[in-house]
Amino acid sequence: MxxxxxxxxxxxxxxxxxxxxxxxxxxxxxxxxxxxxxxxxxxxxxxxxxxxxxxxxxxxxxxxxxxxxxxxxxxxxxxxxxxxxxxxxxxxxxxxxxxxxxxxxxxxxxxxxxxxxxxxxxxxxxxxxxxxxxxxxxxxxxxxxxxxxxxxxxxxxxxxxxxxxxxxxxxxxxxxxLTAPPGVTVATGVDALTHAIEAYTSRKAFPLSDIFAVSAVTKIFKNIYEVYTNGSNREARSEMATAALEAGIAFSNASVTIVHGMSRPIGALFHIAHGLSNAQLQGVCLKYLKSGAIEQLCGLAKAIGVYRSGMTAEEGADAFVSATTGLLQRLNIKTLQECKVPESDFFQNIPKMAEDALASGSPGNTRRTPSKEEIMALYKELWEEGVKKA
Ligand SMILES: NC(=O)c1ccc[n+]([C@@H]2O[C@H](COP(=O)([O-])OP(=O)(O)OC[C@H]3O[C@@H](n4cnc5c(N)ncnc54)[C@H](O)[C@@H]3O)[C@@H](O)[C@H]2O)c1
Ligand SMILES: [Fe+2]
Incomplete structure (x- = not known):
């Protein structure tokens, strides 16, 4: 093709x-x-x-x-x-x-x-x-x-x-x-990471978009914690700026998928910064995606160096998912509850959010393509995750 x-x-x-x-x-x-x-x-x-x-x-x-x-x-x-x-x-x-x-x-x-x-x-x-x-x-x-x-x-x-x-x-x-405060640095950096992961695992990915996606994921894993904790590190800031550019090029060509599809409705209704709602969704969405994108997630595990020889592709995919959730934990991503999203409003809006997510077209690019019911279940799981962390 x-x-x-x-x-x-x-x-x-x-x-x-x-x-x-x-x-x-x-x-x-x-x-x-x-x-x-x-x-x-x-x-x-x-x-x-x-x-x-x-x-x-x-x-x-x-x-x-x-x-x-x-x-x-x-x-x-x-x-x-x-x-x-x-x-x-x-x-x-x-x-x-x-x-x-x-x-x-x-x-x-x-x-x-x-x-x-x-x-x-x-x-x-x-x-x-x-x-x-x-x-x-x-x-x-x-x-x-x-x-x-x-x-x-x-x-x-x-x-x-x-x-x-x-x-x-x-x-x-x-x-x-250099002047971006830690909260902005993390939210925007995780947005770039999400672009790169989604572009690489998208049904629309192709070899040229993959090059940019893999390069961005690798750079972000190496540098995001450093820019979060030491914002004046010019070299790390420079790597992140290049990574964000690469991730943008990757997804602009290969499209984003489920996280962005589900993130936009949260942003529109609850005014949570785009990168932050992506970061919140990343864990539940990666776990959902895994069975449809084992080979791709294993490829990313190899790129960031968490794949060990002898692992099966599925173990490699698991290694990437846990490296990502571990990284997000260290970046102290606020939960929906910490962002003061009212529980009743959130649950009342789940059907609308699921419809708007699907209407955007992004979830359709996911290798495990979700139904409206599955998206609704993921929004509920996201809420429950926040409750567990409290
Ligand atoms: N067009 C695309 O391809 C694309 C991709 C992803 C997201 N988006 C959209 O982009 C928007 C979010 O953009 P964003 O995450 O960059 O945030 P933003 O532009 O909304 O900025 C967030 C905050 O950071 C501050 N800020 C920006 N640069 C700063 C700096 N250098 N020093 C200190 N403060 C700084 C801003 O003043 C603002 O208060 C959302 O609407 C999102 O949907 C677009
Ligand atoms: Fe984005």
Missing amino acids: ANLFFVPQNIITGENAVQMSMQYIRGFGKKALIVTDDAMVSLGNMKKLTDELDAIGTKYAVYSGINSEPTHSMIDAGVGIYQGTGCDFLIGIGGGSPMDSMKAIAAVAANGGSIKEYTGKKLEKPLPPTVTIPTTAGTGSEATKVSIITNTDTNVKMLLSDPRLMAALAVVDPVFT
Whole structure:
């Protein structure tokens, strides 16, 4: 079977990537809309970017209103600013939220209407040039053809996927991630780990996506605990930034599966950070997946060095599952209960969450494909796990 592999037109990685990017950005247009959040402004990350834009004489307008995971109203507002300020290209700087918002604003600016109507829509018209600058080592949005926006009318996290959402230029400078606090570092790092595991075990995986997925899993196992406990380790931060990029490339081509499918409804309804809800789900979902993906999980055990000679493939798969659950324990992932999710609301919403998970299409890529009843049972198991840990 043939497979098409998508990546951004250009990717610049390493320290001073922003400076280097200016030789490309100067050709993108006359005025950029910079989409970001207030933290990027107060941390000085925005200034690092605008100093460089000033130096090449490129104008810009700033929209720093993405102060939570993005909603449809934030995108509508951003489109108004883009059009009202005469911008002709866009830069997203921040975590996945500002980068996804920037891509969604570009999509609507070119294709019209409201982002609420974009679920499953093919983007007919090309987007203006887009630049992604991640400051978390997490979503990989810098190099994915995906944007995730919550429709707050329906409480659904819409998964928009279209090749036109791929950035023209991704600029990955790991220095930006040095200021991420431990909670953000872990949640975003586990998001990247989940992308890589899901891409590798997806029914849509193929040899080229596997290379990126395995490389990302290996780097994350080596470095995530270090960046959690010693955030100023530049080398470990750099490895994580590369891993997140690789994991993004892997899943953008091979798709995510059950964890992401089940995680988005939790995020939409209970406002738990995306990476955190992935981390919470990882254990129960890996145990569910195992019988359908023994060979793949055993392959990952070999990659991270927990496979021992003489083990059967199933023992190898078990070794990977327990290495992952052990790692998550050391990262002190908060449970649903610790995130103050009310029990009655959670149980009442299980049928809706299961339906929304399936409707996103992601669970269908899982090698052991779940039914609605099985997803509902997994949500219950997730709750029970939190009770046991209390
Ligand atoms: N497009 C994709 O391919 C893709 C993939 C996975 C997830 N997502 C989406 O991305 C969003 C989550 O993105 P995220 O996990 O990067 O979080 P985020 O962008 O929401 O940021 C989380 C918090 O970290 C802060 N932060 C970011 N960088 C920082 C830094 N360097 N120093 C200090 N603080 C920093 C932000 O200000 C914010 O308060 C979700 O909506 C999720 O669904 C998109
Ligand atoms: Fe994700």
